[in-house]
Amino acid sequence: MARAWLLAILLFCSTVQAAPAVRYCDYPVYPPISWSDGTHVRGLAPRVVEAVFARLGLGLETVVLGNWKRCLMDAAQGRVDVVLAYRTPERENDLVFAEVPVLREEVAVFYNRRRPLQVERLEDLRRYRGGLLFGESYGEAFDREVARAGNFEWVSDSQQNFGKLVRGRIDFIPYERRTGRLYIEHLAGGSDIAELPITLAVDHLRLAVSRRSPLAARMAEIDRELQRLADSGEIERWLAQSEAAYRDMIAQPEPRP
Template sequence: MPLAFRLLFAALLACLSFSALGEKIRIVTEPWAPYVMVENGKASGLDYDTTAIVFQRLGIDVQWQFLPWKRCLMMLQQGEADGALDIFKVSERDDLLLYPSEPMSDVNWVLFQANARPHPFNSLDDLKGLTVGVSPGYLYSPEFDSSTTFIREPAPSHEANFGKLIRGRIDLLVTDRRLGQQMLDQLKLRDQVSQLPTVLSTREQFLAVRRNAGMDLLVQRFGAELKRFKREPAYAQLVAHYTGETLQTPQQSPTVSSAISVEKTVEQHERSAL
């Protein structure tokens, strides 16, 4: 067998046939609703379900781990994970990660305030002298992350950040709009906490894999299949289920069979999620 053919065959095996080789791609992520959630040992969420469906279509088995975000990043850097779900594309990670052409979803970073201690926000200048609750390892915007005019105070969880806000230990907190709105309902804080209207920044989040791990072609196929799935009614159904938002697709309304297909696919991946 010619050398070039053998090399091509080996690359195809590495990129396309994890299941055939009896291996699973190792994906790490941090639970944060509505994108990734783990309740009573069962994983779900808009981006989790979408990723599970796309990998199922590609014939790839996934080993999931749900960890604090800083631990996820450390596992990527140390080669203990093959990829991460819901990670931002930043130049500092170009040497480490490969990204598909299609993002999983968009994150809108917004600020939340305690109604008893309002702090109007229109620009970063309005944060001068304040303490803003953040999450360890998260990137918000270059200007926000590097500013020295206010204090960024991390908390071990999103729940802890909201707790610090209502107790006056921080002046504001920054988080994703969808997550923050769900936290207000989950923690029953709608009469105490409100979202400020100005969006700090909007960023795309991806399913990214480590470079030099033989997955170059896989990441291309993942991006193409993800883009195809996001044009289907089944994806709009997931968006509506997890966010309450209506997404228009170029296809017809979902049929009963498509809904059953999505449910069965997600259920298969949930069995091996933990």
């Protein structure tokens, strides 16, 4: 009998260990939402995702790819289970979005003070050269304007994009207002970067599951856990902690040889 019990326990442990983890794809260039300390992905997004699936009894594997578009493509093909993204009609073909948002965000226009812009509405940006990251979307109206105007240069990295703005190679960057402000605080030449008072779009960052993932059938549970985190104030606390942690990391002096 003891041998039978031992065998059952070993089989149970083997089954638990073999259970696949949730594959979460992140492109950590959006502090305080997600960023890298050189070793780990940190920020509000990975913390929320980990908390939600821990409550569902699932582990988490974080996947970092070369750009944000790759994350979306892998989610569409089912190679990863989860991303955090804005909801658009095109993305809904491949992703199921949570109804409870993680965060409300405003999209601002960042520009170089040395090259002022005359912009009062979205269409006015056609006169200028903009920069975007591969895969970025800021709402249906913005995406239509980008496709119509054709005045954007696409890159993989925020540092490259803001560097081009500092050097005058592009005229503006559409970017989340909170993230942009935090990013330019310690950017070389960041004192030349300002933001226009207009808001291009207001959207909500949402947890999204690949339609090819088994997790797509558990969206009600996912929404329940997201609502719990929002109601408890955890999301706001984690956001503030991530901002502070990012500032601390950037402010650290370079290690001496």
